Amino acid sequence: MTTALITGATAGIGAAFARRLARDGHDVVLVARDKDRLRARAAELHDQHGIEASVLVADLATDMGISAVETRLQDADNPVDLLINNAGFGNKGAFLDVPMADELTMLKVHCEAVLRLTSAATTSMRARHRGGVVNVASVAAFVPRGTYGASKAWVVQFTQGAAKDLAGSGLRLLALCPGFVRTEFHERAGMDAGNVPGWMWLDADKVVDAAMKDLARGKTLSVPDPRYKALMGATHLIPRNLLSRASSTTGRRYGPR
Template identity: 80%
Template structure:
């Protein structure tokens, strides 16, 4: 049985990855900050699917948290075959309305942690000649829309570059770029969602199913819904300077308030 490690595993897309991978027979390493929720999740997945679910409490906004997950990924006695870098969050407010400390914490989780955990996993995977990494980004990566979008753009560019460098090694890397997904993300950030049209919402389990299928096909970027593929295709036709104004206005109209 192969083993998958999932960060941000207790809710949303991370929890959906856990459900799907456990149902497919994978053992799991579940990573998040809340030990109680992790243990409850591990017990449920073990009882339902008969897999082994290891709990690793870690805050990826801290040096110690990142180091503990790096250590687990590098353990040759208990190899990880699939890494899902899903941990992330949003800050409420526009640029200069969010504290610098919160901005830097976002970059720590979205960029530094992704870089270090991907590197720890990929190094071990390359030695074995097999493995996969899914870095959860966002469609916000493709439009000029604040620090969140910028950090997710970094995830996409980093993942694509690393995937090219590891081509032929047996290690696959893919950036997953969903749109709005019904999770705890906006609630945790104190963002309202009543102004977001119903057609823009995606189901986490369907997002994960598409992501795993795209990873198996060797895709480097997965946009898991035709609606968002269409929107991003149209955005490519708009001049960059004009796109910035459009996305800013659209974000204020339809984005979390």
């Protein structure tokens, strides 16, 4: 039986990945900061699907937390076959309104943790000639959206570059770029998403289903839902100054996730 490790696994897209993978018969390692929520989620998945669900309490905004997950990914006796780098958050406020410490924490979680965990996972996977990594980014990667969008743009470029470098190794890497998803993301950041049109909201389970299909097809980029595919295609036609103004009303205050 294969094992998947999911960061940010207690809610939202991470929880949806955990449900999908457990339903498909994968053992799971759930990573997050909240021990109680992790244990409850693990027990639920075990009871519903009969798989092994273990928990790893780790804060990916710290070196200690990242190192703990790296160690688990490097465990040759209990290999991880699929890594889902989902942990992330948004900061409320425009550039210069957000404290620098919070900006740096975002880069730690969105960029450094993704880099280090992807490296740890793929090093082990390449030795076995199989495995996969899904790095959760955002459609914010493709429009001007301050530090959040810039960090997600890095995730996309890094993932696709690493996929190219690892071509022929038996590994698959995918950057997942959802739009607005109904999760705890905005509430946790204290963000008001009330001005987002209803048609722009996606279901987390459907986002995960699309990602898993694209991973199986060997794609390196997944933009779930035809509506967002059309919007992302339009970004190449719309002047960047107009994108920037639109972003200021729906992006810098909160990023799609």
